Amino acid sequence: MAPTRVPNGRGNKDSNGRQGTPQDDGFRVKVTTRFIILCLLSCTLLAYAVGKIARLILIDGPHQQLALIHEQQLSSLGGSYELSSTGNSRDHVMKLPNPVLKNKPIPNTIYTSMNFDTSRSSSINSRWVVVEESDSPPQILVPGTNQTCDADNVETCSSCSRGKEPVVIESSGEDHEEVHLPAGQHLLMDIRNVQSEFLASEERLATAMLDVVGDCGLTLLSYHCHGLQPSGVSCVGVLLESHVSFHTWPSQGVVTLDLFTCGSQSLLPIVEAVERLFGVPATSDGPETVWAYKVRGFGDETSAELADLFTFPIGTMTEYKKEIISITKKTDDIKRGRIDVYDVLRPTYQTFESYKRSLQNDNSYESQYKEIFQPDRILYVNGVLQSRRSAEVPYHEALVHPGMFAHDNPKRVLLLSCGGGAALREVLKHKTVEKVVMIEEEKQLVSITRELFPEYSDCSTNQGVASANCFDDSRVEVIYSDIFDWAEKENKGYTGDAFDVIILDDSYYVAGPAEYGDFTSLVSKMISDRGVFVAQMGQAPNLNLPSAKHSVMKNRFDFIESLPQFGFKSVVDYEEGHLGFSKPWQFVAAFRDYEMSRTNWFSPISHMDLVISQRIWPTKSGDSSLVHFDAATMQGYSHPNRASEVVFCRTHPDSTFCPEGHGFDPERPNVPATAFDVRASTLGENAGRGVFANEEISQFSYLTLDDAVHPVYFNPLCFDLVTKMVAKLGHEHKIQIMQFYSLYYGHVTSFHGRQESTVDSNRMCFLNHGCSGKSNLSMNLTVTESFDGSEIPQEFLRIQYRHGDEYNPAAERFPTSLTHSSPLRDLKEGEELFINYLAAVNANKWKEEIASLRDQCNGALGDVTAYEREK
Numbered sequence: 031m032a033p034t035r036v037p038n039g040r041g042n043k044d045s046n047g048r049q050g051t052p053q054d055d056g057f058r059v060k061v062t063t064r065f066i067i068l069c070l071l072s073c074t075l076l077a078y079a080v081g082k083i084a085r086l087i088l089i090d091g092p093h094q095q096l097a098l099i100h101e102q103q104l105s106s107l108g109g110s111y112e113l114s115s116t117g118n119s120r121d122h123v124m125k126l127p128n129p130v131l132k133n134k135p136i137p138n139t140i141y142t143s144m145n146f147d148t149s150r151s152s153s154i155n156s157r158w159v160v161v162e163e164s165d166s167p168p169q170i171l172v173p174g175t176n177q178t179c180d181a182d183n184v185e186t187c188s189s190c191s192r193g194k195e196p197v198v199i200e201s202s203g204e205d206h207e208e209v210h211l212p213a214g215q216h217l218l219m220d221i222r223n224v225q226s227e228f229l230a231s232e233e234r235l236a237t238a239m240l241d242v243v244g245d246c247g248l249t250l251l252s253y254h255c256h257g258l259q260p261s262g263v264s265c266v267g268v269l270l271e272s273h274v275s276f277h278t279w280p281s282q283g284v285v286t287l288d289l290f291t292c293g294s295q296s297l298l299p300i301v302e303a304v305e306r307l308f309g310v311p312a313t314s315d316g317p318e319t320v321w322a323y324k325v326r327g328f329g330d331e332t333s334a335e336l337a338d339l340f341t342f343p344i345g346t347m348t349e350y351k352k353e354i355i356s357i358t359k360k361t362d363d364i365k366r367g368r369i370d371v372y373d374v375l376r377p378t379y380q381t382f383e384s385y386k387r388s389l390q391n392d393n394s395y396e397s398q399y400k401e402i403f404q405p406d407r408i409l410y411v412n413g414v415l416q417s418r419r420s421a422e423v424p425y426h427e428a429l430v431h432p433g434m435f436a437h438d439n440p441k442r443v444l445l446l447s448c449g450g451g452a453a454l455r456e457v458l459k460h461k462t463v464e465k466v467v468m469i470e471e472e473k474q475l476v477s478i479t480r481e482l483f484p485e486y487s488d489c490s491t492n493q494g495v496a497s498a499n500c501f502d503d504s505r506v507e508v509i510y511s512d513i514f515d516w517a518e519k520e521n522k523g524y525t526g527d528a529f530d531v532i533i534l535d536d537s538y539y540v541a542g543p544a545e546y547g548d549f550t551s552l553v554s555k556m557i558s559d560r561g562v563f564v565a566q567m568g569q570a571p572n573l574n575l576p577s578a579k580h581s582v583m584k585n586r587f588d589f590i591e592s593l594p595q596f597g598f599k600s601v602v603d604y605e606e607g608h609l610g611f612s613k614p615w616q617f618v619a620a621f622r623d624y625e626m627s628r629t630n631w632f633s634p635i636s637h638m639d640l641v642i643s644q645r646i647w648p649t650k651s652g653d654s655s656l657v658h659f660d661a662a663t664m665q666g667y668s669h670p671n672r673a674s675e676v677v678f679c680r681t682h683p684d685s686t687f688c689p690e691g692h693g694f695d696p697e698r699p700n701v702p703a704t705a706f707d708v709r710a711s712t713l714g715e716n717a718g719r720g721v722f723a724n725e726e727i728s729q730f731s732y733l734t735l736d737d738a739v740h741p742v743y744f745n746p747l748c749f750d751l752v753t754k755m756v757a758k759l760g761h762e763h764k765i766q767i768m769q770f771y772s773l774y775y776g777h778v779t780s781f782h783g784r785q786e787s788t789v790d791s792n793r794m795c796f797l798n799h800g801c802s803g804k805s806n807l808s809m810n811l812t813v814t815e816s817f818d819g820s821e822i823p824q825e826f827l828r829i830q831y832r833h834g835d836e837y838n839p840a841a842e843r844f845p846t847s848l849t850h851s852s853p854l855r856d857l858k859e860g861e862e863l864f865i866n867y868l869a870a871v872n873a874n875k876w877k878e879e880i881a882s883l884r885d886q887c888n889g890a891l892g893d894v895t896a897y898e899r900e901k
């Protein structure tokens with residue numbers, strides 16, 4: 031195409047600048063229509079060619095490669111993926127199923143979708159719900175079975191509709207329409223050891239998803255899957271009720287799935303269906319599933335859903351858990367709404383690997399000690415952990431034996447809410463027992479426990495029980511009734527024989543909504559004059575709890591503190607940490623007979639060991655009858671936990687021993703024994719020796735602490751022994767010096783039941799009584815030996831704390847064997863030290879002892895001086 035010379039309208043100039051003539055104008059270019067069309071055509075063709083080449087290089091090539099890789103992987107896995115003859119992955123022939131609505135109206139929804147460039151996926155598939163007309167009513171599968179049921183009639187098909195509720199055993203008869211709360215159920219499942227081919231096949235996965243959805247009576251509106259590179263599939267199904275999604279790792283044999291549905295119906299029954307449909311086994315070992323379940327959103331959770339069960343095991347991805355039973359009563363009775371039993375591996379101690387090894391007979395450690403590695407079986411009532419097989423023995427031993435041993439001779443025992451049978455098993459280990467009455471409201475709980483926890487009521491190894499099952503022992507009477515009904519209707523407020531020991535294994539009466547006052551009053555009618563009452567209190571208090579008044583545990587604290595009002599002379603609490611709960615458990619023991627029960631409660635280990643061997647039936651096998659409980663365990667219960675004291679003192683900051691606290695103040699001087707002399711008392715020759723300061727001693731100093739912490743202590747049993755020996759051998763026998771020493775140089779108290787004595791192991795044992803309020807040590811008391819009133823003064827009772835007037839864990843933790851005294855004012859050099867003997871007289875002998883002191887202060891011969899003169 032040659033340029034056409036066209037005239038220049040302004041005229042051209044030649045090289046000399048002259049204006050040229052029109053004939054001399056330059057070339058003119060003429061653009062024809064044909065030229066333009068040709069240009070456009072050629073440009074379009076060029077752009078198309080460049081685009082095509084670029085696509086081949088940049089997109090189709092790699093994609094083709096990915097698809098080919100994918101195809102190779104599939105064919106190596108034996109998958110049913112097919113490529114068209116062109117080899118283009120877009121032409122994959124997938125037999126993906128459509129979600130189908132049978133005889134259901136198409137839900138009204140607004141569908142929106144946003145896609146990013148998905149061209150790098152090896153496959154992209156979406157399917158939308160289609161409607162299939164049918165004359166028969168829609169059928170849905172019962173999870174875990176091959177049976178179908180009528181989905182239109184949810185009442186007859188309660189196990190199908192969006193998951194089944196636990197088996198309903200009783201109905202209130204009222205139908206409640208579900209309120210549509212913004213809440214739902216979320217099931218998370220991870221399955222491993224799944225067949226790779228299955229995990230790479232979108233068709234098979236999608237079919238499994240549709241089956242799961244169908245099994246639960248859910249409505250799948252659409253689903254969208256991406257086959258990923260290098261492998262794996264991601265799918266999301268949109269449900270009318272929310273969503274289902276999963277992701278697969280074919281080469282690792284893993285699928286993770288989650289299903290979320292709105293509404294309150296449980297998805298738990300679906301676990302089995304998902305496991306069955308998605309857990310296509312890779313090897314003969316079968317798939318392994320871990321799952322967790324959450325109740326989500328802002329709904330109307332039941333108390334069970336808020337309790338232990340929904341934290342563990344249901345809410346936790348554990349290696350092994352299996353529902354054994356789940357039953358629900360549809361009543362308003364929140365006490366016993368639901369019973370669940372689960373088998374679980376305890377993640378802290380057990381692994382699935384060890385469990386599997388224990389099942390083989392390969393002589394491995396695990397196979398030799400199968401019982402250690404087997405799953406734990408746990409019973410939940412209304413979602414609250416009640417008992418677990420792995421710790422039931424320590425639990426029931428801790429519940430039963432301390433109370434039984436606090437009684438000298440427990441013959442009649444009443445068990446309240448101890449339906450499982452394990453408390454009965456422990457009671458029947460005591461040779462003294464002649465009658466056991468069990469009052470149990472929950473007959474069904476008893477039968478479930480007997481069936482699923484047979485070892486609880488197994489008495490076959492007990493030499494003292496003729497029957498294999500504890501319930502069949504002729505001494506046992508089981509009454510299925512509410513305790514109040516039973517007491518009222520059948521016993522007119524209880525007029526039967528009293529019980530020596532009453533054991534309550536249900537915090538409902540004391541910590542729940544019930545009136546604990548009514549309950550305690552009933553117990554106090556049923557218990558004998560020397561009876562012992564024990565109740566489990568639930569999770570032990572911890573150091574961070576507020577005072578009872580501000581605590582959610584207020585009822586419990588109030589209940590414990592109310593016991594003295596019902597005739598209990600001493601109330602103690604104890605804790606045990608090895609009961610299979612996440613926190614230590616607290617028990618409370620209340621004694622009708624202060625002396626007997628507290629003496630037994632605090633008896634020394636050797637004595638307790640002896641009593642155990644005398645009172646407990648041996649086993650037929652020769653194994654120990656008691657597993658966790660022994661004398662040392664009992665000793666561990668003798669002091670309440672510090673947390674118990676701390677919380678009590680938060681509630682009662684002024685109560686005995688709360689303001690003082692425990693321990694020694696390092697700021698206070700500790701005066702050594704060398705600062706004191708022992709010589710004739712200033713009280714006169716009838717008073718014998720006294721203690722004098724040989725240097726100035728400041729107020730509040732500790733006196734001879736290093737020695738004072740090692741007193742000579744006669745515990746009640748030892749004190750008894752000495753008294754008995756003197757009675758038997760006579761006052762002339764040298765043994766009498768022991769009695770003399772413990773009585774006249776010691777502080778006689780009854781903190782631990784019967785009389786006991788603590789004697790200072792240094793010269794402080796020579797301290798005399800300061801007559802007429804002359805005491806300069808220890809505590810200020812306004813009452814003196816000249817007081818002759820018959821009623822014991824309150825201030826004396828307060829310092830004479832016998833652990834009976836009130837429940838007081840701070841006092842129980844006080845080191846009663848320590849008799850340290852401090853000066854009430856600065857003492858001068860040469861001054862005699864006096865304490866107030868009134869602080870330590872025996873309250874039971876108040877009148878005699880105060881009279882004797884009065885006489886001595888009036889110059890009568892002192893006991894010590896009299897004794898020494900006789901000798």
Ligand SMILES: C[S@@+](CC[C@H](N)C(=O)[O-])C[C@H]1O[C@@H](n2cnc3c(N)ncnc32)[C@H](O)[C@@H]1O
Pocket residue numbers: 711713716717718719720774775776795796797798799800801886887891892893894895
């Ligand atoms: C713990 S000892 C004190 C040391 C005793 N004074 C001594 O000579 O060994 C208690 C005995 O001291 C005597 N005693 C203590 N205070 C007394 C007092 N205020 N008046 C008379 N005798 C007293 C009594 O004999 C009493 O039994």
